[in-house]
Amino acid sequence: MAKKIFIQLAFILFLLTSCQTKSDKEFTVWIGGAPQEIDFWQKLIDDYNRQSGNNAILVRQPTYTDQRRQSLIISLEAKQPNPDLFLMDVVWIDQFAKSNWLEPLNKYIERDNYSTDNFFGRVINSVDKFEGNIYALPVFMDIGLLYYRKDLLKKYGFSAPPQTWKQLVDEAVLIQKKERERNKNFNGFVWQGAQYEGLICNFLEFITSHGGSVMNNGKIWSNTPANVEALKFMHDLLYKYKISPPNTFTEIKEEEVRRSFQNGNALFERNWTYAWNQHQSSGSSVKGKIGIAQLPHKEGFGSTSALGGWHVGMSEYSDVKNEAWDFIKFITSFKTQEKLLLNVGWNPGRKDVYHDSVLLNQIPRLKILYEVFNHSVSRPVIPYYAQVSEAMQRYVNNCLANKISPADALKELQKQINKVTAIYEEH
Template sequence: MKKIYLPLLAAALAAFSACSKKPAELVFSVGGAPNEIEVWERIIKRFSEEKGVPASLLRQPTDSDQRRQGLLVPLKSEKANPDVFLADIAWIGQFAASGWLEDLAPYAAKDGTDLKPFWPKVVDFADRYNGQLSALPAYVDAGLLYYRTDLLNKYGFKAPPATWPELLSVSLKIQAGEKKANPDFFGFVWQGAQYEGLVCDFLEFASSGEKAIAFSDGVVKLDTPENIRALTFMRDTIAKNRISPPNTYTEMKEEEVRTFFQEGKAAFERNWPYAWGLHQQADSPVKGKVGIAPMPRFPGGTSVSTLGGWHIAVSRFSDDKAGAWELVKYITSPAVQKELALELGWNPGRMDVYSDKEVLKAYPHFAHLEKIFANAYPRPNIPYYTQVSSILQRHLNSALSGASEPGAALKAAESEMNEAAARYR
């Protein structure tokens, strides 16, 4: 009997060890839609050939939560694989503070890599952590106001609204007219479901820059007049003023909002830049009728676009850090950034691509994006961001649903977030 088991065990062990990677091969972990993965495959193959560094792609799902999970496990167990990966801007604080990210500054200094083409504000806020350069932007994102140019004309408005009260009155007017022919029409669609997107939208409604959610020495003040005004306005778009659909706080995430607007059922939309290309597709009912503008603000406040995006980082446990840095440089190079823009409509991580003639011809709206990105505001760059964000999401969503009052919700969120901060500092 034992004779049968031993070879079986040996075979199983062999199968396990075959899973571990061959030394000196760079592994780049990236997720996304199938068309995105295809482009990445091509880029990685070309990198291997041009630089003579063997590299392969570790595919991840499209879902951002699952991508994070897929990185958390190898990093926590200090695996040499993956060497390089894309990280959402909201994870960088946690990853950097965990000591998982290689400081890229010495590499950049050594071979004189110019960091000026990257938005200084994006790099300073998102990528610098405790004086180290943890990552570089590969894809920059920020919230935009999309509007229907034809409807603004039809109802006699010359420009998109610059303030939230203005957006409300314009929405009400357009909606009153449009609802006659289309009962499903709403003035304004935005992301209100209980998830990270809600926090991004909240920062924009608050129109007080970084002050809306600011931790100083681990203490946050949320129960402020500006925040209460913003949350009340958000809630009232749904139940009171009815310029936003009732399912805003249950179902509305990026894609739900994007399809709602694209079906011609809304005058205004808050979304990330990716929606632009899809709105302009040949079969889109709103093709050629869409404009983009900076986010509205409250009178006396500032227009805020929440900064999002994907950044490229090197694992501190990588067994080929020099090769990994080569790949980082390659992916953030003007040529590859331009390729990603042209092929996938990605917003390049560096400014110089936005003035490229070929890129501007394909994406005229990039001219606006450059300015908006320069003024985008980050979410708090703290290691325990995930924990405090999930508390905030819960209370914001509760206020939107009408289960709690905005002031009380913010107060409760503030005290729970401060408790969490005390635990994690």
């Protein structure tokens, strides 16, 4: 019911906004996030309007990712001139580009001699660029990290965070056993296993750090020996080593994991970059006792981290494209990216911010982040990713719920993925 009313209201608002005639140089920017993030964006946009003489208008999007996507799809499918600019989750870009909703940025980049070398090539090439066209640029980059308790590792005689999954398991088993004498709720390793998109990011990290992959020659493969081994390892964390909480697959998302670690109930945590500031805030019981590192890997393979974050795109239907491009240049500039980092903790999409010596002194973790971004893996870049992800979530979660074996789960998943592919691949 509430949802129905929300949609109706959204529709009315949408009609109202689309009925307004825009004056010259006026454009809308759709951005979502936590309230204090949006407030900061408003400030940035006010600054921009004062400097440029253009009139950028911030439209606040809902907090939930799904709802942001929904509202964007409705406007773009209807070919509305609003929004002119919007932020996209990395996994939407391919679908948006193939739906012809995104203006290729090449001609503006060439015209202004704008250098894209400042961005991470690995990121631009994997998610922003298709068939030679650039459709989006990174504004905020997110990535999976290993958070660890320095004090506990030291207490039990370990000098550095674990490099391999085996080390992580050994250390977690030992420390969990000792710590549980004191704190019954203590867990060795917490990560996201509920049936939602975050599970796929975790799954991707586990399989790629076991030498597996999901995309191979443009095809999606779930059922490979390395992937089965990785899923079995995830299963073992719950049922064999018992270092991850038994409810990992039901309610555990980012915030549950963050709270548990922040309350001192976990040794290792896999989470996104946002958790750092929260863990280090006053009132956190782990303040000053934590470190971050790359996620571990299986012996003989390399560490990987799932890429998340928000990229800016321009609507194909925008009627003030030159001004919109000017705004893209503004938000991807060193100055703005630095401000976003310092004020709301958004990790810059630009490489040069990570090398700035003043910033490095102030925020030493930039060095590790830079390293991790260079080992990022992206989720499959296909327009029907949402369908593939939905199937993956179900089967991987079902395996973590101990209802199907890892091998069978991935075998069934492969069948499901083949079906989805057959439907959505153009013949």
